[in-house]
Amino acid sequence: MSQFNRREFIKTLAAASSASALAFPSIARAAAKARVIVIGGGYGGATAAKYVKLLDPGIDVTLIEPNKTYTSCPLSNEVISGYRDIKTLQIGYDGLKKRGVNVLQDLVVGVDRAKKTVTLQGGKTLQYDAMVMSPGVEFHYNTLEGYSEAVINDIPHAWKAGEQTLILKKQLEAMPDGGKFVIVVPKGPFRCPPGPYERASQVASYLKHHGKAKSKIIILDANDSHSKKGLFQQAWKALYGFEKEGLGTSGMIEWVKASEGGNVNKLDAATKTVHSDFVDLKADVLNIIPPHKAGKIAVTADLAKADGWCKVVPMTMASAEDEAIYTIGDSCVAGEMALYGNPNANFDMPKSAHIAMTQAKVAAAAIVAKVNGLPTPTPYYANTCYSIVDEGYGFSVAHQYRVVDGTFKYIKEGSGISPMAMPDKSPVPPIYRKLEAEYADGWLRNVMADAFG
Amino acid sequence: MRNKLQMAFALAGLFFVAPVQAGDDIEGLARTCYGCHGTNGVSVGQSMPSIAGLSADYLKTVMMEWKSGARASANMTRLISGYSDAEIAGLASYFSKLPWTPQVQKTSKETLAKGKAASDRCESCHGVTGGEPDGDDIPRLNGQWAKYLELELMKYRDEAFQMSHKKMIKNARKLDEGEVNSVAEYFGAQSK
The missing domain is CATH 3.50.50.60 (FAD/NAD(P)-binding domain)
Incomplete structure (x- = not known):
């Protein structure tokens, strides 16, 4: 930030306040710069709420989630086998509250996109200027x-x-x-x-x-x-x-x-x-x-129009259906679906916690930029996903995506699975699998803290 | 006032987007590192290193060695190949300017004593506590996660794992098997 001097800072704030009144005329009179509602307190929603607040504390952020405690799906297979206590996967919303996020333990039952309101099961109706839709998936039994x-x-x-x-x-x-x-x-x-x-x-x-x-x-x-x-x-x-x-x-x-x-x-x-x-x-x-598709509320709000999933604008994660709503995480489809086994495929983003979090950060930065009348920041998407197959034996897949000419581009050079063999075709030494088994737990602690802490 | 400053910092990151050079929004790129290395590069996971406050030289060297193949990694060699050299330099510079935040970990007196004794060969480069590196390309160790340090030493000691720093390889392999954990815990316990 050293390159950003005081004069430019003041210029930015001045430009920001007049521009936000232009972008959101309805909120020019309100105390908060803008009201952001986040639906769903999983990895995606929690990260979005945290990062909007981190990037601009002047924005009012409300997270709506029916459960008091979140249980991480990543690494929950280790609970089934007995290697991990389920308590290590559970976290509440106090961290977000401390950052100034309003957390409502409730369920969104309706969205009025024309009026920009959401209705809660508890009876309240809330107004938003921007919404992050991160409801996860709905099972189709x-x-x-x-x-x-x-x-x-x-x-x-x-x-x-x-x-x-x-x-x-x-x-x-x-x-x-x-x-x-x-x-x-x-x-x-x-x-x-x-x-x-x-x-x-x-x-x-x-x-x-x-x-x-x-x-x-x-x-x-x-x-x-x-x-x-x-x-x-x-x-x-x-x-x-x-x-x-x-x-x-x-x-x-x-x-x-x-x-x-x-x-x-x-x-x-x-x-x-x-x-x-x-x-x-x-x-x-x-x-x-x-089988599952986008969460129920995304369907109710008529946002899940891509074969039951939410289609997004790659630069911002905004819904293809509604520029005030950002559809992130497991409920969205980001990129064209590609079949496994094709090394040249332009893979779509996997439905993982880590991807949901980078999508959330892109959405948060885009919302803050829009509220402040600034240009849309360059989006970066990345994923790391570990699988543990036995004690001390793990491996991973990494994905990177950028946006080129308005479409998602899978960055093959920065992606891929752990090696199957060494370059000279010899077997992969055990230390590689041991390291990745160890890294999985460090990854878990950091994604949980980065989202909820 | 603090909040306003925070926003100014955040916005600064957004303000410097130059459409001609994709790598210019380094803060946005850096946020993708937080998933594994912690918010603002301060890790809370024991096997993952904190990277905030390490020197730019060190961070850049390690990343460029992963990219060239001179140094192995179980996973970073894949990710790093997606970044341009300019982005790597930008990330190194970005994280080097954040404060070093030691995670001071408790250990027994016996382990501390054993670790201190065994770490005398680390001292000339990293400093007595690991907090005073003798050169810009040397990482701080004080309050770094002991688990991570132990895994790093394991990499240096395993002939099957290609590390790049000859002096580190030599010294790491001189440690007795039983000293590795003590050395790691000794540095993890240091606040400064």
Whole structure:
């Protein structure tokens, strides 16, 4: 900031105050410069609220979230296997309150985009000048015959962390040696692309270290490939006797892709049996990850018009439907969807905590710039996502995106997965996997603090 | 007044966007580092280093070595290749101007004594407490996370991991296995 001298500072503030009156005429008389409402207190919403306040304390920021405590989905698979206490994943909103964010424990039930108001379940109506929509995902149970929300205490999804995570953990612990743990994966895009496969690894680690190595983990996948597939299969071979892809193979983990019967279309909840075109499978523990799309309130507000997801303006994360609303996190689709396995693909952004946070920072900077009549700042998007497959064995994927000519551009040079082999084709030394397993916890502590602290 | 100043700082970052050079909004770029390295580069995760307040020379050297392949990293070699040399210099300069914030960690008297004794070979470059580096390309160690320091020493000691600093490699490998943790905890416990 040393290059920014006092004279320019005053000039900026003067320009800012007149410009904000122009941008938001309705608030020229109000005490606060502008009112920003953030819907949803996950990683995305919390980060947006914090960074709007950090960048311009003169803006009034209200975060609306129904839960008192947030439970991190990232690394919650380690709770299922017993490596991590769920308390290490939980955090409240006191940090944001201390920064001057108004936190309302309530649920937004309506949005009037013409009047720029939101209605809360508690009855209040609030006015906004800008809104950050970060509601996460809504599960669509009815897309699978025989499945409904009524069965989730028996057939947990554990795809929103908390009570569900603990139910799945208990079921795993109660499963006898030789049991079948079945994971049903919905068609992408879904929240946490490597999550189902990390979960299979964590379950395998638990079974291996608790004298239940005769058990099976069967992944029935509605997709034909997945995130970090090569790394997962390499690790499964080294740790859990993975033989090859397909059902009926000899290792502890079996992965069945969509084209070979992985696409589950029917459930018999009473017997925990799932059916696909080629497969009928009875599980001892059944973990169905329901198909999901943008959170309900984004749909109610008529913002989720890209196949059920929210489409955004790359420079700012503003909704393609409404320039006063910024749709971030798992509920949005950022970029064109690309298939795995194509090295030249212009990958869309994964639905991860880290991406949601960089999207939130882009939205926050864009909102503050707009309120103050300043040019839109250059947006930068980045992601790091760790998967832990056993104690001391982790790997990651990194993504970077920039905006070129108004569209998202995947930066291949600054992205990619942990190495499968060294440049001379020799195996990757164990220290690499150990380091990344250690880094995962440091990453978790920092993203939680960067969002909620 | 403090709030106004904070906003001025924040806005300054936004004000200097030059459309011809994509890397000019360094503060926006730096914010993408906060996810792993903590808000404003001050880490609260034990395996992740704080980077705020390290010297620009050191930060730039490490990043450029990752980019060229001279120095290995489990993950940073991938990320850093997405940044231009000018952006790397900009990030190094940005984080070097933020204050160094030691995270003073508790450890036992025995570990402190053992760590101090074993760290005599660190002293000439990093200073007695790790807080007075003898040169712009040397990192501070006082109040850095002990877990991170231990992992760094592990990298220097493992022949399979390509590190670039000959003197560090030599000295790290001279430590006994049992001294590595003590040295890391000794520096982690220092406030200055």
